[in-house]
Structure formats: structure tokens, C-alpha cells
Amino acid sequence: MGRIESNVSQNSHFNPLNPEEFRKQAHEMVDFIADYFQNIESYPVLSQVQPGYLRANLPENPPDRPEPFETIMKDVQKHIVPGMTHWLSPNFFAFFPSTVSTAGFLGEMLCTCFNSVGFNWLASPAATELEMTVMDWLAGMLKLPESFTFQGSGGGVIQNTTSEAILVTLIAARDKALTVVGADNVNKLVVYASDQTHSMFAKVCKIAGISVRNIRSIPTTLAGGFSLSPFELRTAVEADVAAGLVPVYLCLNLGTTSTTAVDPIEPLARVAKEHGMWVHVDAAYAGSACICPEFRNHLNGIERVDSLSLSPHKWLLSFLDCSCLWVQNSNALIKALSTNPEYLRNKQSESDSVVDFKDWQIGTGRRFKSLRLWFILRSYGVVNLQAHIRSDVRMAKMFEEFVRSDPRFEIVVPRQFGLVCFRLNPDENYGSDYTEMLNRKLLDWVNSTGRVYMTHTKVGGVYVLRFAVGATLTDERHVVAAWKLIKEGADALCDQLICLNTNY
Amino acid sequence: MGRIESNVSQNSHFNPLNPEEFRKQAHEMVDFIADYFQNIESYPVLSQVQPGYLRANLPENPPDRPEPFETIMKDVQKHIVPGMTHWLSPNFFAFFPSTVSTAGFLGEMLCTCFNSVGFNWLASPAATELEMTVMDWLAGMLKLPESFTFQGSGGGVIQNTTSEAILVTLIAARDKALTVVGADNVNKLVVYASDQTHSMFAKVCKIAGISVRNIRSIPTTLAGGFSLSPFELRTAVEADVAAGLVPVYLCLNLGTTSTTAVDPIEPLARVAKEHGMWVHVDAAYAGSACICPEFRNHLNGIERVDSLSLSPHKWLLSFLDCSCLWVQNSNALIKALSTNPEYLRNKQSESDSVVDFKDWQIGTGRRFKSLRLWFILRSYGVVNLQAHIRSDVRMAKMFEEFVRSDPRFEIVVPRQFGLVCFRLNPDENYGSDYTEMLNRKLLDWVNSTGRVYMTHTKVGGVYVLRFAVGATLTDERHVVAAWKLIKEGADALCDQLICLNTNY
The missing domain is CATH 3.90.1150.170 (Aspartate Aminotransferase, domain 1)
Structure with a gap:
């Protein structure tokens, strides 16, 4: 072994994480x-800049050799801040x-510091368990039924954006429906939302392979406060069923993007459930208000829905991107999204004693975002x-x-x-x-x-x-x-x- | 107006971003x-912790009142670090x-600081233009053809993970194919990759509504270095075509997860292009090596593919999550993913003089991640x-x-x-x-x-x-x-x- 070990020299290589330089x-x-x-x-x-302002001011190629921190910071002030x-x-x-918020910033710094890739429990036990904890905490603040927590049959997970929260639940709903109507019948599936729903809803439905002609955008009115009407929903659903189509997903708004209109969850979910649809509540902005008792009524009927999303980056001080998703039953989600490659196998995952969040989202890798929420909730208090x-x-x-x-x-x-x-x-x-x-x-x-x-x-x-x-x-x-x-x-x-x- | 303005009192409300406290x-x-x-x-x-270790150590509910920074940091050391x-x-x-890296960390701090939501150019001109610049810089370092840059017909965009890079390109390929074979024929579309491809590929295909029976996992061998064989690919494609199916997407590996096997781009892309397929190269890990001339040969034939993804969080010092995607032609992507709601309309977007990155990704909101890459490239140099x-x-x-x-x-x-x-x-x-x-x-x-x-x-x-x-x-x-x-x-x-x- 002598020959090889004598080849080992002292470290002389480029060190991009010298702790003192970092400090x-x-x-x-x-x-x-x-x-x-x-x-x-x-x-x-x-x-107030014009298109192209920055590209005109930066070199066409990156430098071959290092530039000092001070030079880069001068450019930040000169070129980035005005843009x-x-x-x-x-x-x-x-x-x-x-x-x-300060607390959110500190949590984000720590998330960056650990840079853990928490695709499964073992890859980062603290990241998984803290996420479970803060999602249960937030569920409690919103007075969600226990079935939306890890104490019950469901639980919460941090997605990047609402689009992804809707995409993963839609996939779960779609795949569940396809097991009933047959894998070749995706073109029969119909989804519903009011015409006030964020434009990303139609985009997400198209991504999931829902036929464009089966994305219902139900009209609302100024007189009705731009809320989805249970009567209009029922009319649309019954017409589709009569035409041999299969209602599969209803997206409700708790605070639309245009005017913060609220769809009444309880009567709408009742209609949807008569037809076995998955009901999702998109509460991206206004959901956060429901931590105050005087706004909690907007969540009335929440026990009838399958999932709820809310973005603390919008109103709970958390910085981008942080969209919380809760489901009442995690099985459908996991069934649609789980993978089990050999290179990620480990005893804990196989014993089913842990949560592997990769099976709750689109991608594999994920950051330790719950630190932000944990810092915020503790630093400020409810x-x-x-x-x-x-x-x-x-x-x-x-x-x-x-x-x-x-x-x-x-x-x-x-x-x-x-x-x-x-x-x-x-x-x-x-x-x-x-x-x-x-x-x-x-x-x-x-x-x-x-x-x-x-x-x-x-x-x-x-x-x-x-x-x-x-x-x-x-x-x-x-x-x-x-x-x-x-x-x-x-x-x-x-x-x-x-x-x-x-x-x- | 007097009545109302006299109601305005001095600020006494809760301030979660006091600059001096932050400092x-x-x-x-x-x-x-x-x-x-x-x-x-x-x-x-x-x-070395056991499942449930953290949840057992944290309270069931968040505090009502603020806790001091020092208390939270003690818990980080006591409960988070061991997990x-x-x-x-x-x-x-x-x-x-x-x-x-230090530079990546600094860029990330600045990204958090600005917290800009760069869905379109106007919402954050600097974020959009810096991303265009660094993606072109990286393309240059990889010696990609100009058609993969914003100087050509294409360009690059930062996704969160490879899964999303593959999902958006697959959607573009799928929608393009459906305009030819008819919207109702999604079940005829077939996708291809070697059996060494990351497990997320099949997951992403299922999300996009590709029939499970049409996801080809072509066997590789130890003797063949676990590379996809052009002969095997041709055999599979021709059998599908003969059966009336439509080949639509080929995912090649530049460095598989299990063993870093490399699929030979040139001959495989030739086969795929005979059948009009979209060819994507997943170079998540090993693509970064191609900035060194001695590894650049692995990208031979790249001019024949439609898209390439590479994750600087894996090997270019950038922290999670940062997956770069380049396309030779951005039209198909934008066609499949663009939205145009009234509340995001603005002159610059409508004049087509700018890039709106929301149309290159799944979600709407996006962070200013290019700062990380800019700091890294400049602080260290090629x-x-x-x-x-x-x-x-x-x-x-x-x-x-x-x-x-x-x-x-x-x-x-x-x-x-x-x-x-x-x-x-x-x-x-x-x-x-x-x-x-x-x-x-x-x-x-x-x-x-x-x-x-x-x-x-x-x-x-x-x-x-x-x-x-x-x-x-x-x-x-x-x-x-x-x-x-x-x-x-x-x-x-x-x-x-x-x-x-x-x-x-």
C-alpha cells in the first residue's frame, strides 16, 4: 500500500468554502x-430600465480568472439594483x-447552510420531521380537522408554488379516476373551477393531460361577488355526466387573484362529492388570514375537501418559494408519485416507519424549507x-x-x-x-x-x-x-x- | 379628507423586518x-437518530408569544444538527x-434579500436578464451551439430540479405531437430511455399522461458499460412504429445515477430524429465536467438534440436547487406553457421584446437564482x-x-x-x-x-x-x-x- 499512500500530498487544490473567507x-x-x-x-x-439594459452592460463571456468580491458587489449596486x-x-x-421577515431570512440562511437534499427520511431526518411538525402546527393554527395532519390519515408538505400543489393533487385524482374508468379514458375526465381561478389552473390541467375541451371555467358575476355558484357548478357537472363524461377535480378559490373572491366551500364540496370528485381549495393568498378567528369562517366545510394549499410566501412572512399543501389522505398522492429505485432504498423507508417526501412532490431533491416556517412561528408567535x-x-x-x-x-x-x-x-x-x-x-x-x-x-x-x-x-x-x-x-x-x- | 387623515397614527404595529435587528x-x-x-x-x-426522534422533542403547537433567537438557535444545535x-x-x-461554495451562498443571500417574484420581465428585469446572461455564459463554457442561446433561436432557463426540466420539455414534445396525431391519441405516444435512467423519468412521463405501457426502458449491459445502444433503440422504435404507435421523446443520460454511464448522443439522436422525436440529454451530474475540454467529447452530437439539462447544484458549487435547461428552439416550450391573464399583462410582454420565464416552467412565481451562478462564475472564474x-x-x-x-x-x-x-x-x-x-x-x-x-x-x-x-x-x-x-x-x-x- 506504500506506493499509493505516498502519492497523497497536502491539500493544494482550489477551496471554494474556506470558513474564514466565508465568515x-x-x-x-x-x-x-x-x-x-x-x-x-x-x-x-x-x-425604470428598458429591455436589454443589463445584457448590454455585461460581458459576453464569464471571466477565466476570479474577480474580487468587491468588484461583483459594485456591479450589484450599479447594474442589478436599478433593474x-x-x-x-x-x-x-x-x-x-x-x-x-428577519426570522424567515435566518431560517433560509440555515437551510442554505445545511444544503441537505431531503428526498427521503434517511437523507435528512431533521428536515423531514421538522416539516411534518410545522405543517401540523400550521394545520392547528388554521383549525383544520386532524385528518389533515400526520396524527390523522393525511399530512402536509411544502411545495414550491401553488401550481405544483395543484398538479400533484390533480395527478392523484386523475390516476384514481383512471383505475375506475380505464387507463385509456383520460379524455373523459373533466375538471372544474370558476372563471376567476388563476391562469395556472388551466396550464396545470393541460400538463396533466386533461383535454382542453374538458376544463370548465364556470362564469361568475360582479353581483355574486365573483364567487362560484353551487347551482352553476351542479348544472355544469350534470350536463357533463349526461354527456358521458367523468367529473374528476374541482378547484375552489379562497381569495382569487383578481379580487380575492371566496368560493363557499361547504355547498360546492357537497355538489362535487355527489360525483366523487377530488376537491382542492387554493387559498394561496387569503388562506393565511384564516389563522385569525374572524376569518376562519372562510374555511367552513374544509372537512369535505381532499386538499388545501396556502402560500406563506404571500402573507406569512416566509420568502419565496413556500407553498403549503395538506391532504386528508396521503395514500392517493403517494400511490401516484412514489418511486423506489435501488439507489435510494434504505431500511427506514422499507419499514414504512417514515415519510419520504419525494413521494409527495414532482421532483426528487428538496430543500430544508421548513426551517423558515419554524423560525417564523417561533420568533413571532401566533x-x-x-x-x-x-x-x-x-x-x-x-x-x-x-x-x-x-x-x-x-x-x-x-x-x-x-x-x-x-x-x-x-x-x-x-x-x-x-x-x-x-x-x-x-x-x-x-x-x-x-x-x-x-x-x-x-x-x-x-x-x-x-x-x-x-x-x-x-x-x-x-x-x-x-x-x-x-x-x-x-x-x-x-x-x-x-x-x-x-x-x- | 381631514377626518380620515387624522386617523393616521404613528406606526406601532409589529415589525418583522427591522433592519437593525436583522443586522x-x-x-x-x-x-x-x-x-x-x-x-x-x-x-x-x-x-444516527431513530424515526420520530424530533417530533417527540418538539411541542405539539407553535408558541403564542415570541421566543428569543438564542432559544431557537439552542434548539437548532440540540435537536436539528443531530438529525x-x-x-x-x-x-x-x-x-x-x-x-x-462561499460565492454560491452570497448569491443566495442576495436572492433572498430581493425576494423578487420574476414571473415576467417587468416584475424583475434584472432577474430575467441576468438569467439569460448566465445561461448563455454556461452554454459558452459547454461549447453548445449558438442555437441553444438567446443569441440564437433558443436559450436557457433555471428549473428547480431535473424532473421539472424533463417534464416541461416532454409536455412541449407531447403537445407538438398531438397536433399531428390528434388530441385524443395521447395513448399512442411512446417515450424511450435506457433502463439506467433515473426513476424520476417514468414518474414524470406518468405525470404528463404518457401511458405506462408506452414508457420504454431499454435494457443495457455491463459489457456495454450500461450505455444505451443505438441498435437496441432502433429495434424498439421500429417495433412501436410497426404497431401503429408514435415515438415522441428520447431521454439520454450523460452520467447515469447508478454508475455515471454515458449514452452516445450522436448515433442515438440520429435514430430518434429519423422518427421526429424530441431528444433530451439529462446531464444532471456529469454535464458539468464538460466545461473541461478533456470531457467535452461526451457532448458530441449535441447539435442534434432539442434540449439539455444539467444541475449546477450537483457539481458546480451552486447549492440546491438549481437545474439548468437549454432548448434549441424555445417556441415549442412557450407554446405549451404560456399563459396570458389580464392581471399580468404589460406593454413589454405584449411587445414581444422580452422573455417571460413563467412561460418556460410549471409554476408562475420564481426566485432570482441566477445570482448564485453569477457570483460563482465571477468569483472563481472558468x-x-x-x-x-x-x-x-x-x-x-x-x-x-x-x-x-x-x-x-x-x-x-x-x-x-x-x-x-x-x-x-x-x-x-x-x-x-x-x-x-x-x-x-x-x-x-x-x-x-x-x-x-x-x-x-x-x-x-x-x-x-x-x-x-x-x-x-x-x-x-x-x-x-x-x-x-x-x-x-x-x-x-x-x-x-x-x-x-x-x-x-
């Missing part, structure tokens, strides 16, 4: 980030905010998380009152959570195209200032401005300033166009 | 992590290592990344020589990259079951020491021990010590079982 540079990065948080209001919320749409800005009122939800709702309510106080504007859809749907509403004589043009102009002007970022939607044919309160750093003064800016825009439009009702 | 705690976390990296050799590589299988340990030789690949290969070669020098052992499959496939090989009289039992015992013993973690596989009916060199912190001394430990295990088995060939 020094990571401390510098922490200061950069803390400064960024501190100065965030000084940046335009919506990036950011600052989602963390307290003046970000677009889409739904993506919430953050009481503060409830306070955080309530504070956002209170600020949205304040904005709603501002809107109501100005007769040039109207609230288009009653506010339920942290989103206000409103618009400029000129004299009826001007017609809907003119009204839309006015609101587009107002939105463009507000966003072009860089001082506020809002987005729009269109519901029931109406072009609507969306003001979503919830960025972690947003405070009342930001809402007040945003409203002042919006009024300033309306004033300017008034001067230009002499079209608004000015009797205020 | 303080994040600095403490940096020190914890640097210490963890420094002390990592003191932990057992494979966690970790330490993927960062230099003594981790299991599966494929998941590589890390030369050091090549050195890093070569160093791992050199250490694996050293281990291979150790094995060859001990007549009790044999190399089962010739080593190509950083993985050595070997086993104890007793006198032939003992039979294969006995040999397997011996190797299982050796593996269990080695792993039970906590000093090394290796895994196994089974190929061509042979139970094989896998020694994968590549954890970022692994140095020659760790490989030497691991071999010493393995020999010690073999010695103990010898004493117990008197079955090994001891004439060395």
Missing part, C-alpha cells in the same frame, strides 16, 4: 442587505405582495402573526375609506382582505372604453413616478385598479402617501381631460 | 454557519454530492471551476487505485468521472447472494461509524458500493481515511467470516 464575506453581505432594507424607499418601486422591481418596498402594492394579518387588513380598510371619500372614484368589488379593487368612475356619459383609458392613464402615471407600484385586472368586463396592502415594510404613512399620489394623478387627469365628476 | 441576528447566524463549516468533521456524516445527514461533510460520499472538476476526478481516480490494489475488492464498472463503483469480491464459490450480503454488511458497518457515508446500487443484477467524490470540502486526506475505514471493515468481515481472498 468575512458573509458579514459584508449582511451589512449590504441591512443597508438595502434601510434604504429601500429611496429606489423606484417599479424598475429590480423592488418587491420589498413599502410602496409595493402590486399583484399580491411577497412577504419577508399572536404576532395574527396582528400582522390584521394590520394589513386595517390599512387596506383605511385605503378603502380614502377611495370612498372621493366621489371621482368607486370601489368596484367589496374589500375582504388586504386588497382594494377600485377605479376612477367618471360621468356615465363617457362610456366604458373611455373609463378604461382614464384608469390606464392613471395607473401608468402612478407607476411611472417610481413612488408606488400598483397593478390592474379586468373582471366582469371592468378594468380595475388593484391596491394590495401587505408588503412587510408597509406602514400607514405609505398608504397615505400612495393615496395622495393617486389623487394627484387624478387631479392632473382632471385638468387635462375635464371629464371627472369634480363635485367633491 | 444583529444575521451576523450571529453567519458566525453560527461559519463555525458549522469549521466543525463539520466532528459530526457523524449519516445521522442532519451532513451533505456538506467532507466524508460524504453518498448519492451524488450536492456542492456548495479556470478554477475546471480545476475543481479535475480535482474531484483525480481523487476518485486515487480511490480507484486503492481499490485495485486490494485483491479482496473489484471495480465493477470502469470509472469515468468522480464516482467509483466497486465491491468486495470473494471467491466465486460463495455465490452472488453471499457476495451481496457481505457488501451490505460492509456498507452498514462503514455508515454506522458515522465517519463516512456511502450508498449502494444494483446494476446488471450486481449489488455495488458507490463511492462518489465531490463534496466541496473533501480533500485527499478524507479519501485516504475513507479507504482505510473500508479496509478496516473488510478486515473485520474477514475475521468473522473467513471468506475473503486474503492473498494480498
Whole structure:
């Protein structure tokens, strides 16, 4: 053996994880980030760059030799920061905010640190068991029936996004149905959701091989608050059954993307269950509010559904990407998604004494994301998380009152959570195209200032401005300033166009 | 307006992102992590806990009130660290290592900091354009044809895992084929891969609605190095065509999970292209080696394929999860995956002047992961990344020589990259079951020491021990010590079982 061992020399190879170098540079990065948080209001919320701005400023090839940390950080400040749409800005009122927190950041750092690939229990026991624990904790906070927890027949798992939560449950539902109707009959399967459902639903259904002509988008109305009607659902389902089709999956909304409309779970699930469908509740944004008793009623009937998803990155301070999925019965999921290659076999998995989360998701590898939720739940406690939800709702309510106080504007859809749907509403004589043009102009002007970022939607044919309160750093003064800016825009439009009702 | 504005009070609400609190705690976390990296050799590589260990130690419910950072960190040390299988340990030789680096960590911190949700260009111009840039950079390092870049007709996108890279390309291929054979004929579509392909391939095909009976797993042999044979592929494809089926997708391996076998791209793609199939190359682990000229030959023929995926979290120091996907033509992907809801509409997307990465992936939201790759490429330069690949290969070669020098052992499959496939090989009289039992015992013993973690596989009916060199912190001394430990295990088995060939 002497010959070979004498070949072993001292380490001289490239070391990309020297702990002392890490310590020094990571401390510098922490200061950069803390400064960024501190100065965030000084940046335009919506990036003002033009397409191609960055590619024109970066070299065509990576360097052959190392560049110093300081050089890269200079480029971050010079080239990256100006190209950011600052989602963390307290003046970000677009889409739904993506919430953050110190505790979430710390949990994420630790997740990165361990870099464990927890596809099965043995590959990372702590990652698997902590995920089970925090998912049960959250289930408790939402007062889900025990059957949604690991104490019961189900349990929860962290997916990346709602799309994946829906895809895996749809696959489970599809495969279950195919065992009854026959593997060759996928074209008979029909899925249902309201026309307010996020666009990813149709995309996910297509990915799962559901025929485009079998994806039902059931109309909703402004008068009905854009909620799915049990009567309309029943009508659609019965027509399909009469045509020889097989209803397989119903996706309900607890807070739609456009207006935070809520579908009534209980009566809708009853209809679906008469036909043996899988019922999923997409509560991506508004589900988090259900940790407050005053919002819990939106989950009434949850015991009748098969699965529920909710994204703590939207409203529970957890950073992207973190979408929680609970199922009442994990067997269908595992049956559809499990794999058992020799190279991952181990005694614990084979004894069925453990959970292997690879069988609850699309991919194999997975990060230790539960650390984020664990840090958040412990660092803030349930009481503060409830306070955080309530504070956002209170600020949205304040904005709603501002809107109501100005007769040039109207609230288009009653506010339920942290989103206000409103618009400029000129004299009826001007017609809907003119009204839309006015609101587009107002939105463009507000966003072009860089001082506020809002987005729009269109519901029931109406072009609507969306003001979503919830960025972690947003405070009342930001809402007040945003409203002042919006009024300033309306004033300017008034001067230009002499079209608004000015009797205020 | 006076009434409402007087309601606005000073901020008194819960603030989960106080920059100074963040600064303080994040600095403490940096020190914890640097210490963890420094002390990592003191932990057992494979966690020695029993199923249920953690859940038994944590409360059933989250706290109502905040707990201090210090308390949580004590629990990390007491409850989480012992339950970790330490993927960062230099003594981790299991599966494929998941590589890390200081630069990757810094890029990840910055990604978390911005928390941008880059579903389209406008939501985060810098995130979109930096991803385009680094994907083109990496394409250049791999000497991919220009058609795989944004300068050509294609481009690259960061997916979470290989499963998703394969799923999105399979969907593109499936939908393209269905426009020809008719939407109702999904059951005629056939996909192909060798029997060495990762188990997720069949799972992904099932998710996409490919009939289980149409997923071909073409046998390979030890004699053929477990490579897919063009002759076998042709035979399978022609039989399917003769039976009225439609070949649609071929997944090739550049480095299989079990043994790092490489399928010859050029002749296999030729066969597939005769039948208009989509050809994907899964180069998750070994693709990274192709940045070194001496390994680039494995990509010969790449101009004939449609897509290629490679996971920098496996061998390019990037942390989980980061799987790069390139396509030669992005149209098919975008056609299959694009959505255009009103609430995401914006001028830039509608002018077609920008890339919206939501149309290149399953989900809508996405993180700013390209920062990690940008930091890595710039901090180390191409030369050091090549050195890093070569160093791992050199250490694996050293281990291979150790094995060859001990007549009790044999190399089962010739080593190509950083993985050595070997086993104890007793006198032939003992039979294969006995040999397997011996190797299982050796593996269990080695792993039970906590000093090394290796895994196994089974190929061509042979139970094989896998020694994968590549954890970022692994140095020659760790490989030497691991071999010493393995020999010690073999010695103990010898004493117990008197079955090994001891004439060395």
C-alpha cells in the first residue's frame, strides 16, 4: 500500500468554502442587505430600465480568472439594483405582495447552510420531521380537522408554488379516476373551477393531460361577488355526466387573484362529492388570514375537501418559494408519485416507519424549507402573526375609506382582505372604453413616478385598479402617501381631460 | 379628507423586518454557519437518530408569544444538527454530492434579500436578464451551439430540479405531437430511455399522461458499460412504429445515477430524429465536467438534440436547487406553457421584446437564482471551476487505485468521472447472494461509524458500493481515511467470516 499512500500530498487544490473567507464575506453581505432594507424607499418601486439594459452592460463571456468580491458587489449596486422591481418596498402594492421577515431570512440562511437534499427520511431526518411538525402546527393554527395532519390519515408538505400543489393533487385524482374508468379514458375526465381561478389552473390541467375541451371555467358575476355558484357548478357537472363524461377535480378559490373572491366551500364540496370528485381549495393568498378567528369562517366545510394549499410566501412572512399543501389522505398522492429505485432504498423507508417526501412532490431533491416556517412561528408567535394579518387588513380598510371619500372614484368589488379593487368612475356619459383609458392613464402615471407600484385586472368586463396592502415594510404613512399620489394623478387627469365628476 | 387623515397614527404595529435587528441576528447566524463549516468533521456524516426522534422533542403547537433567537438557535444545535445527514461533510460520499461554495451562498443571500417574484420581465428585469446572461455564459463554457442561446433561436432557463426540466420539455414534445396525431391519441405516444435512467423519468412521463405501457426502458449491459445502444433503440422504435404507435421523446443520460454511464448522443439522436422525436440529454451530474475540454467529447452530437439539462447544484458549487435547461428552439416550450391573464399583462410582454420565464416552467412565481451562478462564475472564474472538476476526478481516480490494489475488492464498472463503483469480491464459490450480503454488511458497518457515508446500487443484477467524490470540502486526506475505514471493515468481515481472498 506504500506506493499509493505516498502519492497523497497536502491539500493544494482550489477551496471554494474556506470558513474564514466565508465568515468575512458573509458579514459584508449582511451589512449590504441591512443597508438595502434601510434604504429601500429611496429606489423606484417599479424598475425604470428598458429591455436589454443589463445584457448590454455585461460581458459576453464569464471571466477565466476570479474577480474580487468587491468588484461583483459594485456591479450589484450599479447594474442589478436599478433593474429590480423592488418587491420589498413599502410602496409595493402590486399583484399580491411577497412577504419577508428577519426570522424567515435566518431560517433560509440555515437551510442554505445545511444544503441537505431531503428526498427521503434517511437523507435528512431533521428536515423531514421538522416539516411534518410545522405543517401540523400550521394545520392547528388554521383549525383544520386532524385528518389533515400526520396524527390523522393525511399530512402536509411544502411545495414550491401553488401550481405544483395543484398538479400533484390533480395527478392523484386523475390516476384514481383512471383505475375506475380505464387507463385509456383520460379524455373523459373533466375538471372544474370558476372563471376567476388563476391562469395556472388551466396550464396545470393541460400538463396533466386533461383535454382542453374538458376544463370548465364556470362564469361568475360582479353581483355574486365573483364567487362560484353551487347551482352553476351542479348544472355544469350534470350536463357533463349526461354527456358521458367523468367529473374528476374541482378547484375552489379562497381569495382569487383578481379580487380575492371566496368560493363557499361547504355547498360546492357537497355538489362535487355527489360525483366523487377530488376537491382542492387554493387559498394561496387569503388562506393565511384564516389563522385569525374572524376569518376562519372562510374555511367552513374544509372537512369535505381532499386538499388545501396556502402560500406563506404571500402573507406569512416566509420568502419565496413556500407553498403549503395538506391532504386528508396521503395514500392517493403517494400511490401516484412514489418511486423506489435501488439507489435510494434504505431500511427506514422499507419499514414504512417514515415519510419520504419525494413521494409527495414532482421532483426528487428538496430543500430544508421548513426551517423558515419554524423560525417564523417561533420568533413571532401566533399572536404576532395574527396582528400582522390584521394590520394589513386595517390599512387596506383605511385605503378603502380614502377611495370612498372621493366621489371621482368607486370601489368596484367589496374589500375582504388586504386588497382594494377600485377605479376612477367618471360621468356615465363617457362610456366604458373611455373609463378604461382614464384608469390606464392613471395607473401608468402612478407607476411611472417610481413612488408606488400598483397593478390592474379586468373582471366582469371592468378594468380595475388593484391596491394590495401587505408588503412587510408597509406602514400607514405609505398608504397615505400612495393615496395622495393617486389623487394627484387624478387631479392632473382632471385638468387635462375635464371629464371627472369634480363635485367633491 | 381631514377626518380620515387624522386617523393616521404613528406606526406601532409589529415589525418583522427591522433592519437593525436583522443586522444583529444575521451576523450571529453567519458566525453560527461559519463555525458549522469549521466543525463539520466532528459530526457523524449519516445521522444516527431513530424515526420520530424530533417530533417527540418538539411541542405539539407553535408558541403564542415570541421566543428569543438564542432559544431557537439552542434548539437548532440540540435537536436539528443531530438529525442532519451532513451533505456538506467532507466524508460524504453518498448519492451524488450536492456542492456548495462561499460565492454560491452570497448569491443566495442576495436572492433572498430581493425576494423578487420574476414571473415576467417587468416584475424583475434584472432577474430575467441576468438569467439569460448566465445561461448563455454556461452554454459558452459547454461549447453548445449558438442555437441553444438567446443569441440564437433558443436559450436557457433555471428549473428547480431535473424532473421539472424533463417534464416541461416532454409536455412541449407531447403537445407538438398531438397536433399531428390528434388530441385524443395521447395513448399512442411512446417515450424511450435506457433502463439506467433515473426513476424520476417514468414518474414524470406518468405525470404528463404518457401511458405506462408506452414508457420504454431499454435494457443495457455491463459489457456495454450500461450505455444505451443505438441498435437496441432502433429495434424498439421500429417495433412501436410497426404497431401503429408514435415515438415522441428520447431521454439520454450523460452520467447515469447508478454508475455515471454515458449514452452516445450522436448515433442515438440520429435514430430518434429519423422518427421526429424530441431528444433530451439529462446531464444532471456529469454535464458539468464538460466545461473541461478533456470531457467535452461526451457532448458530441449535441447539435442534434432539442434540449439539455444539467444541475449546477450537483457539481458546480451552486447549492440546491438549481437545474439548468437549454432548448434549441424555445417556441415549442412557450407554446405549451404560456399563459396570458389580464392581471399580468404589460406593454413589454405584449411587445414581444422580452422573455417571460413563467412561460418556460410549471409554476408562475420564481426566485432570482441566477445570482448564485453569477457570483460563482465571477468569483472563481472558468479556470478554477475546471480545476475543481479535475480535482474531484483525480481523487476518485486515487480511490480507484486503492481499490485495485486490494485483491479482496473489484471495480465493477470502469470509472469515468468522480464516482467509483466497486465491491468486495470473494471467491466465486460463495455465490452472488453471499457476495451481496457481505457488501451490505460492509456498507452498514462503514455508515454506522458515522465517519463516512456511502450508498449502494444494483446494476446488471450486481449489488455495488458507490463511492462518489465531490463534496466541496473533501480533500485527499478524507479519501485516504475513507479507504482505510473500508479496509478496516473488510478486515473485520474477514475475521468473522473467513471468506475473503486474503492473498494480498
